[in-house]
Amino acid sequence: xxxxxxxxxxxxxxxxxxxxxxxxxxxxxxxxxxxxxxxxxxxxxxxxxxxxxxxxxxxxxxxxxxxxxxxxxxxxxxxxxxxxxxxxxxxxxxxxxxxxxxxxxxx
Amino acid sequence: xxxxxxxxxxxxxxxxxxxxxxxxxxxxxxxxxxxxxxxxxxxxxxxxxxxxxxxxxxxxxxxxxxxxxxxxxxxxxxxxxxxxxxxxxxxxxxxxxxxxxxxxxxxxxxxxxxxxxxxxxxxxxxxxxxxxxxxxxxxxxxxxxxxxxxxxxxxxxxxxxxxxxxxxxxxxxxxxxxxxxxxxxxxxxxxxxxxxxxxxxxxxxxxxxxxxxxxxxxxxxxxxxxxxxxxxxxxxxxxxxxxxxxxxxxxxxxxxxxxxxxxxxxxxxxxxxxxxxxxxxxxxxxxxxxxxxxxxxxxxxxxxxxxxxxxxxxxxxxxxxxxxxxxxxxxxxxxxxxxxxxxxxxxxxxxxxxxxxxxxxxxxxxxxxxxxxxxxxxxxxxxxxxxxxxxxxxxxxxxxxxxxxxxxxxxxxxxxxxxxxxxxxxxxxxxxxxxxxxxxxxxxxxxxxxxxxxxxxxxxxxxxxxxxxxxxxxxxxxxxxxxxxxxxxxxxxxxxxxxxxxxxxxxxxxxxxxxxxxxxxxxxxxxxxxxxxxxxxxxxxxxxxxxxxxxxxxxxxxxxxxxxxxxxxxxxxxxxxxxxxxxxxxxxxxxxxxxxxxxxxxxxxxxxxxxxxxxxxx
Numbered sequence: 047x048x049x050x051x052x053x054x055x056x057x058x059x060x061x062x063x064x065x066x067x068x069x070x071x072x073x074x075x076x077x078x079x080x081x082x083x084x085x086x087x088x089x090x091x092x093x094x095x096x097x098x099x100x101x102x103x104x105x106x107x108x109x110x111x112x113x114x115x116x117x118x119x120x121x122x123x124x125x126x127x128x129x130x131x132x133x134x135x136x137x138x139x140x141x142x143x144x145x146x147x148x149x150x151x152x153x
Numbered sequence: 154x155x156x157x158x159x160x161x162x163x164x165x166x167x168x169x170x171x172x173x174x175x176x177x178x179x180x181x182x183x184x185x186x187x188x189x190x191x192x193x194x195x196x197x198x199x200x201x202x203x204x205x206x207x208x209x210x211x212x213x214x215x216x217x218x219x220x221x222x223x224x225x226x227x228x229x230x231x232x233x234x235x236x237x238x239x240x241x242x243x244x245x246x247x248x249x250x251x252x253x254x255x256x257x258x259x260x261x262x263x264x265x266x267x268x269x270x271x272x273x274x275x276x277x278x279x280x281x282x283x284x285x286x287x288x289x290x291x292x293x294x295x296x297x298x299x300x301x302x303x304x305x306x307x308x309x310x311x312x313x314x315x316x317x318x319x320x321x322x323x324x325x326x327x328x329x330x331x332x333x334x335x336x337x338x339x340x341x342x343x344x345x346x347x348x349x350x351x352x353x354x355x356x357x358x359x360x361x362x363x364x365x366x367x368x369x370x371x372x373x374x375x376x377x378x379x380x381x382x383x384x385x386x387x388x389x390x391x392x393x394x395x396x397x398x399x400x401x402x403x404x405x406x407x408x409x410x411x412x413x414x415x416x417x418x419x420x421x422x423x424x425x426x427x428x429x430x431x432x433x434x435x436x437x438x439x440x441x442x443x444x445x446x447x448x449x450x451x452x453x454x455x456x457x458x459x460x461x462x463x464x465x466x467x468x469x470x471x472x473x474x475x476x477x478x479x480x481x482x483x484x485x486x487x488x489x490x491x492x493x494x495x496x497x498x499x500x501x502x503x504x505x506x507x508x509x510x511x512x513x514x515x516x517x518x519x520x521x522x523x524x525x526x527x528x529x530x531x532x533x534x535x536x537x538x539x540x541x542x543x544x545x546x547x548x549x550x551x552x553x554x555x556x557x558x559x560x561x562x563x564x565x566x567x568x569x570x571x572x573x574x575x576x577x578x579x580x581x582x583x584x585x586x587x588x589x590x591x592x593x594x595x596x597x598x599x600x601x602x603x604x605x606x607x608x609x610x611x612x613x614x615x616x617x618x619x620x621x622x623x624x625x626x627x628x629x630x631x632x633x634x635x636x637x638x639x640x641x642x643x644x645x646x647x648x649x650x651x652x653x654x655x656x657x658x659x660x661x662x663x664x665x666x667x668x669x670x671x672x673x674x675x676x677x678x679x680x681x682x683x684x685x686x687x688x689x690x691x692x693x694x695x696x697x698x699x700x701x702x703x704x705x706x707x708x709x710x711x712x713x714x715x716x717x718x719x720x721x722x723x724x725x726x727x728x729x730x731x732x733x734x735x736x737x738x739x740x741x742x743x744x745x746x747x748x749x750x751x752x753x754x755x756x757x758x759x760x761x762x763x764x765x766x767x768x769x770x771x
Contacts, residue, residue, distance in 0.1 A: 128331060136359055139446045143363075147395045150450065150458055 075117040082106045173705035175259035176665050180266050181244030182561065185554075187270050188237030194277065195229035196628060198222050203585075203621040206614050209606035219602035220287035221304065225280075227290030228308065231404070232315055233273040235546050239411045240269075240322055242553045243350045245561050247326060249656035249663065250347045252335025252672045257328040259703040260750075265322035267713035272315025275720055279307035289600065291397055294382035294390040298374045303724050309372045310720040314713070316364055323357030326350055335655070336694040337674035341435065344654045344678075345421075345428060348435055349414030352442040353407050359446065360403035367396035376727050391456060398449035406445040408542065410438060412549025413480060416502045419556050420484050422650050423499045424491025427678060430483040437476035437483075444473045454525045463522035470520035477513055481506060497571030501552035504579045505544060512540030515590065530600075533593025539586045551575070551631070559649045563661045564642035570634040574627045581623025588613045588620075653678035658691045664768070666700045666760055669693075700760040708746045715742030 086106055089099045116122045121130065162170070171179060201222050205213045214222065248256055256262050279285045286308035288297035297305050330351045334343070343351070371393065373379040380386025382393050421428040428434060450458060450466040458466075484506060495503070515537040519525055528534055551574075558566045592613045597604060604610050648657040655672060656663075658680045670693035676682050683691055719739025725732040 132355070135443075139359060139443070143399055143446060146447075146450075147399065150462055151389060151392055151395060 072117055075113045079110055079113055082110055170705070172710050173263075173707045175255075175263045175703050175705055177244045177248050177256050177259070177262060178561070178663065178665070180262050181241050181246075183266055184237045184241035184244060184269075185561075187266075187273070188234050188241055191229050191233035191273055192238065193628070195226050195234050196625065198226035198229065200621060200625060202226060203618040205602060206604070207618040208615065209611055210603050214602070216602045217284075217287065220289075220600075221280075221285040223600055224287050224289050224292075224304075224308075225277075225285045228276065228286070228312070229273075230542075231290065231408070232312060233269075233276070235408050235542070235550070236319060237269055238550045239353070239408060239546075240266075240319075242346075242415065242550070242557065243326060243353075243411060246553075246557055246656055247347050247350050248329065248333070249560070249659065249667060250344045250654050251330060251333060251338055252655050252668060252674065253329065253333040254667045254671075254700065255703065256325050257333055258325045260706060260709065261321050261325050263706070264709035264712060265318040265325065267709045268318030268321065268716070269315040270318075271713040271717040272311045272313070272318060275314060275717055276307055276311030279304050279311075282307075291401070292371065292393075293397075294371065294374070294393040295384075297371060297393075298382050298390075305371075306375060306724040306727075309368050309375065310723060313365065313368045313372070314716050314720065316361055316368070318713075319357060320361045320365075323354040323361070326354040327358060330354070335668075335671050335674050338679075341432070342674055342677045342679070344414075345417035345431070345434055345438075346411065346414035349410040349417075349438055352438050353410045356403045356407045356410070356442055356445065360400045360407065363396050364400035364404075367393060367400065370396070372723070376723060391453075394453055394456065395449070398452045399446075402449040402452065403445045405538075405541070406441055408546045409549075410441065412505075412546050412553075413438065415549045415553035415556065416484060416505060417487075418654065419498050419502045419552050420487045421678075422556070422652055423494045423496065423502075424488050425494075425651075426487055426491040427681075428483070429486035429489075430479070431677060433479055434483050437479045440476040441473060444469065444476070448473065451520055451522075451525075454522045455529045460522075467520050467522040471517055474513060474517050481510060496555070497566065497568055497575060498552045498555035500572060500575045501548045501555065504575065505548040505552070508540060508544030508548065508579075508582070511587075512537060512544050515540065528593065530598055531593035532589040532597045532599055535599050536586045536589035536593060539589075543582055543586070551578075556650070557656075558638075559645050559661050560656055561662060562639065563644050564638050565645055565649055566638050567634050567642070570630055570637070574631045574634065576627075577623050577630065578627030581620045581625075581627060584620025584623060585617050586620070588616050592617070648680075651684075653681040655679055655691070658683075666702060669765055670697055671695050697762055697765065699762055700765070701757055702760060703757045704755055706750075706755070708750055712743050712746040715739045715746065718742065 086103055089102065115133075120126070171183060174180065174183075201214060202219070205211050205219055205222075207213075244256075244262070248254070276286075282303065284302050284304045286292070286297075286300070286304040288300050288305055288308070292305060292308060297308075330343070330347060370379070370381040374381055374383065374388075380388045382388050382390045384390065417428055417434060448466060448470045450462060451470045454463050454466075484502075493499070515533070519528055519534065519537055555566055555571055558564065592610060593599075595609050595613075597610050597613075604614070645661060647660040649661070650657065655674070658672060659668060672679065672691035673694035675692075680691065683689075716739060719736045722732050722735030722737075722739060726736065
């Protein structure tokens with residue numbers, strides 16, 4: 047116990063710093079997400095070629111989902127190994143299934 | 154303890170208790186009763202099918218009614234008998250095996266059950282309301298989209314509702330197993346039944362949405378004039394086949410994996426040995442789960458996907474034989490050198506190995522795409538899937554029921570009657586379905602209501618029907634066994650089998666809070682470890698304290714009732730729009746209940762330490 051109380055100050059500082067860093071990351075991510083959204087709307091309204099717009103839109107969407115999961119839903123923290131495994135496993139299976147089905151039906 | 158309290162209560166209060174319960178053990182019993190009932194209904198339909206086919210050009214039922222019978226037999230057996238019976242075992246056992254006091258979401262557990270039951274009742278209402286669905290349990294479009302009457306509408310909404318219940322149940326078990334394991338119960342210390350329940354729940358989570366989507370599209374096509382499966386409107390009927398089998402193939406692994414788990418626990422308990430190759434068994438289970446998603450098109454080899462697609466799916470399908478083979482050999486090695494005790498549970502497990510292996514072998518034959526052009530839509534396919542589903546899933550359910558009956562009800566099922574059931578059912582099963590391989594090879598197509606005489610099909614069909622009667626006798630004797638055991642059976646201790654896993658460390662039937670103190674798990678087969686070190690029971694992981702329990706609720710029942718009412722509105726609004734009022738009433742009930750559930754705080758209650766002491770007689 048004694049050791050804990052001695053080190054509690056530095057412990058607190060460490061956590062404060064960590065929280066601060068996290069806050070900074072969240073603000074940056076938030077700004078980025080807003081910029082991405084503006085870009086997305088801008089591209090659609092500017093009347094660029096569809097073939098160019100759609101892939102970029104999808105890419106921006108995927109990045110935004112990543113931001114959302116890792117910075118706002120804290121998947122970057124420890125203890126999320128199983129949820130990541132389930133999500134990536136599920137996404138891989140779903141992607142493969144949808145891709146195969148689309149190819150088989152409409153190729 | 155709890156059962157003596159129940160006996161003192163009146164019938165109405167017991168009924169109310171079961172309608173509102175959120176206790177996983179009681180929900181397990183309700184799944185067992187409901188699943189058992191639908192198993193009998195599906196069995197009756199099967200007997201009618203077999204009686205129609207007992208001789209050439211029989212006129213026991215009409216062609217249209219035969220279509221309804223075969224559709225409802227398949228649908229009932231898969232969705233309303235096998236699935237809930239698997240859920241019965243999972244509910245009764247999984248929380249006990251991981252040392253939990255309840256599932257993660259007791260309210261959702263109850264909701265899942267009532268959704269399944271109302272869905273099943275809705276589906277069977279069709280018998281009395283102008284005819285049951287008649288497009289086969291696969292409901293292929295355009296047969297299903299053009300089937301007259303409301304039969305297929307009942308299929309769509311009944312399965313939609315009960316499917317939602319299954320999805321809820323699956324998510325619940327996933328969360329339970331991830332979050333509620335007792336201290337020390339790492340993933341690689343979980344009993345194999347819990348592992349298979351875990352993988353099965355993951356499969357439910359990923360497979361059922363495909364069915365949900367397919368059913369919604371079918372619903373829109375039939376009721377609201379869309380054309381997803383109508384080539385005339387730019388749709389494509391093959392999409393239904395894809396969606397159905399993207400769900401349908403994982404579904405058969407959803408059914409068989411828990412049965413594999415039952416056999417693993419039974420073999421290891423009655424051989425008095427640690428399960429051979431535990432790690433390999435776990436990885437084989439996970440691998441089967443993954444591969445199960447990438448093989449669905451082997452149901453569609455003759456659709457015309459082309460040789461490349463057919464070959465890929467053929468090879469992927471054959472690959473599943475590898476992890477399954479690993480399992481078969483691990484079970485055999487578990488038996489090898491064990492101190493084997495053969496009772497009813499063990500008999501079902503032993504009977505499973507050769508039966509399922511035959512089914513697996515014909516599975517590989519069917520997986521060869523070129524050969525499948527010959528087998529497709531013949532009785533060979535019927536024989537194959539009955540060998541894996543009856544020989545695997547039904548044997549597993551019987552084995553699991555004999556094994557866990559004392560844990561669920563505190564009494565051991567009569568051994569003599571149990572063995573009689575096994576032998577009549579086992580012989581009847583092989584008599585019914587083995588000959589169907591040859592009927593199929595001789596060219597008898599499935600789903601035909603009559604066949605002509607002197608085509609070499611007469612004897613085979615008569616033998617098959619005789620076998621079906623033996624299976625029926627076995628089932629009736631099992632029912633008699635259940636009744637006689639509950640009336641006359643003697644109470645047994647908490648650990649009648651000299652068990653290895655956590656569920657045997659608590660009384661039978663368990664108190665409603667399961668564990669007085671959460672146990673400390675020190676390895677695989679935790680109870681066995683304690684026993685082999687001379688201790689009587691588990692070492693607790695926590696001091697005795699107040700136990701937090703969830704409150705009962707009638708809301709799940711009412712919510713399911715709301716959807717049930719709304720379904721009739723959806724089905725009949727095609728003929729008269731005033732039926733839409735039922736949709737609003739039903740959905741109103743559902744949304745109202747959801748609102749109440751959301752705004753009303755329900756923190757559960759505590760069982761106090763002093764009451765626990767009193768109950769234990771301290």
